[in-house]
Amino acid sequence: INSTIKLNTGAEMPTVGLGTWKSAPGEVEHAVEHALRIGYKLLDTATAYGNEAEVGKGIKASGVPRESFFLTTKLNNPDMGRPKEALEHSLKQLDTPYLDLWLMHWPAPMTKNDKADKSIDWLDTWHEMEKLYKAHPDKVKAIGVSNFSVEFLERLLANSEIVPAVNQIELHPSCPQQAVVDFSVSKGIVVTAYSPLGSDNSPLLKNPVVNKIAEKYNVGPGTVLISLQANRPYVNVLPKSVKNERITQNLKVIGLTDEEIKELNDISKESSFRACHPNWTGWGNLGFTEAV
Numbered sequence: 001i002n003s004t005i006k007l008n009t010g011a012e013m014p015t016v017g018l019g020t021w022k023s024a025p026g027e028v029e030h031a032v033e034h035a036l037r038i039g040y041k042l043l044d045t046a047t048a049y050g051n052e053a054e055v056g057k058g059i060k061a062s063g064v065p066r067e068s069f070f071l072t073t074k075l076n077n078p079d080m081g082r083p084k085e086a087l088e089h090s091l092k093q094l095d096t097p098y099l100d101l102w103l104m105h106w107p108a109p110m111t112k113n114d115k116a117d118k119s120i121d122w123l124d125t126w127h128e129m130e131k132l133y134k135a136h137p138d139k140v141k142a143i144g145v146s147n148f149s150v151e152f153l154e155r156l157l158a159n160s161e162i163v164p165a166v167n168q169i170e171l172h173p174s175c176p177q178q179a180v181v182d183f184s185v186s187k188g189i190v191v192t193a194y195s196p197l198g199s200d201n202s203p204l205l206k207n208p209v210v211n212k213i214a215e216k217y218n219v220g221p222g223t224v225l226i227s228l229q230a231n232r233p234y235v236n237v238l239p240k241s242v243k244n245e246r247i248t249q250n251l252k253v254i255g256l257t258d259e260e261i262k263e264l265n266d267i268s269k270e271s272s273f274r275a276c277h278p279n280w281t282g283w284g285n286l287g288f289t290e291a292v
């Protein structure tokens with residue numbers, strides 16, 4: 001397993017990074033500091049997580065120079081009508097001169113009250129992101145998307161100049177999203193896996209198949225689930241933790257056999273949630289059922 005993946009910009013993006021969704025402001029500063037000190041080269045945050053300022057403080061506290069790690073943040077849904085201001089705000093909060101990657105968080109413009117904002121087309125916002133990227137290469141090194149299905153990617157690709165560097169989506173055995181992964185990769189878009197453990201209180205950590213493989217390699221179940229994503233070509237992975245011991249553990253990836261990968265992918269999808277939950281109506285939850 002390579003330690004980095006090449007993006008379509010030519011930049012190398014690390015295979016494993018620290019996720020910070022649900023990492024509370026009081027905890028995330030310390031988590032980021034620890035992660036950078038022990039060798040994490042990739043940090044992922046988002047304006048929507050409400051913790052960019054604390055991530056920035058953790059970076060400062062670590063003493064690790066900015067150019068030695070990769071930093072991603074995301075444009076928040078209610079900011080889709082004002083991406084330039086949102087970018088400046090993120091840079092300020094993170095106290096950094098530049099982002100390695102700036103993602104559209106969801107293809108779903110929203111009002112401040114969390115309602116779909118039908119006055120904005122996410123494709124127009126993407127075009128604004130393209131312009132900002134071209135005008136300010138010193139501030140934004142790459143742009144990409146998150147939570148994009150095939151349909152949304154097709155619309156973007158047919159109507160844009162820049163191919164997203166990354167599509168960040170939920171991936172774990174109960175949510176393999178193979179069609180989105182295959183489509184993204186076929187277009188040269190690296191896929192970043194979020195919630196690789198299945199998020200909080202995940203039944204996957206207790207799953208017998210996961211634990212059988214974990215015992216074989218003498219690692220924890222988390223390592224097996226993180227490695228499952230890292231073993232997919234052109235996929236990198238963002239385990240989230242605010243606990244030092246787990247942050248340390250989660251940086252390790254192991255090679256899995258084809259047989260083990262198949263067994264893991266065959267795990268029952270019953271525990272699926274969010275993007276792969278049977279009742280998840282996809283972007284319809286946000287008032288957007290179609291790409292257009």
Ligand code: A2P
Binds near residue numbers: 242246
């Ligand atoms: P905590 O932050 O308290 O460590 P995901 O990356 O899929 O979103 O999963 C994150 C969830 O899994 C969080 O609840 C996190 O809790 C927990 N977690 C992170 N790493 C591990 C691990 N190695 N073993 C067990 N649970 C973990």
